Amino acid sequence: MSRTSSLTPARISGRGRGPARARGVLAAAAAAAVVLLAAGPAAAHVEVEAEGARALGENVTIGFEAESESDSAGIAALRIVLPKGIRPADVTYGKGPKGWQFVEEADGYTVKGPALPVGESAAFSVTVRQLPDAKELAFKTLQTYGDGRVDRWIELGTGNGNPAPVLKLRAALPGAKSVRPISPGGRAPSAASSAPASASVAPAPAPAATGSASPGVRGTATESDEGLSAGAWAGIAAAVVAVVGAAVIFGRRRRREGGS
Template identity: 45%
Template sequence: MFSSPFVARRISAAGALVLAALFVSAAPALAHVEVQTETPQALVQNVSLTFEAEAESDSAGITEMRVVLPDGIAPTDVVLLGQPKGWKLTADTDGFTVGGPPVAVGTNAVFTVKVRQLPDTDELAFKTIETYSDGKISRWIEIPKGDARPQQPAPVLELKAAAPGASPIATSPSASDAPAPSPTSASPAVPAPEAAAKDDEGEGRTGLLVAAVAIAVLAAAGGVWWLLKRRSGTSQS
């Protein structure tokens, strides 16, 4: 009885459903944050990178994207080119944050930055933390290894080899790296309050000493004049 076409079709359909279920259960989660560029090549300068975060919430909009930069890209080498209305870029110690008013619920958050130069490597991973208006946070920070795909993978950009003759350029200095201004010879040094007080005290003592000496000299001169006048009077008598 198993040879009837009807039974054979039912067995085939059941097998197909089982295979499909196994395939779906084994399939890894798709990345919810992606990064793309039109020039994915090592050591390319002034590269535009576009990040897109897929909306996951049915009740809240995305308000912020925090990106950790890979080695070879400094936060000071990143400039914001395009973003949702009202969003701004803030540089951090190890990356940058782009955020502002929440985008519409169910709308992907897309922004573009310009990078001064891509490092000399074959791929770049941008760990990203996504924040929603209701406080929910999605962390896309796991680095894919081999054929295994993590549940919350970081967006990865694969690069072609650098062009012949391309070389790294120096990174832009940050504000904390700027040397402190040195005093010039034209600007006189300002004494400390304690030193100024001591100078004033010394000048006061010097003035009193000069006055005392002057009084002593005048007194001595008066005494000499009186003594001479007395002797003159004695001799005339």
């Protein structure tokens, strides 16, 4: 009896600890799953960095690195949308994967080439003529794989699943100025648009000289070529009539005087 009574409490005690241990294991597994799910989207992304970057800094080298999250295809292209204040023409390609090329776009540029090995990150660098006067710059990025898949790292703000890479800038140095004025739309005016309007308008050519004379001169020449005018002929006719009339009258008087 004493043996039986001593075993019974032990069995009861062991059964009581079983559910508690199970609940602990389930809680730990759930916590691990939450951690893994939260870390999953942030594990693959695009990073941007520039050592000592400042607002209005000139000839700044910026590095980009895109991590691969595909297990079936390699990265083949990175399309970068430039932030306001940086023109595509102010960006110069530096180093990148072998065989990749730099292609300027309307709002940024694309670096592309043969697909990289599966799982390999794509890294390249560019040099910007001058950074804008800002605290941070967001470079929205489209990451394309060899099989056509596209990862869009374009979301702004914290806590987003596909965040755009952001470059933090230090304050501009005292006396730093923009090397080229920026229009409200974020683009620097071109030389053609900034040239004065008078310089682009050519003076009207002078009318070509002609060999013909003016209308008044032509009228005088016509009258001289055609001879006497109608008025002159009328005067001559009147004079002839007067002379003939005088001769007739004179003849009649002579006849009257001879008859008497």
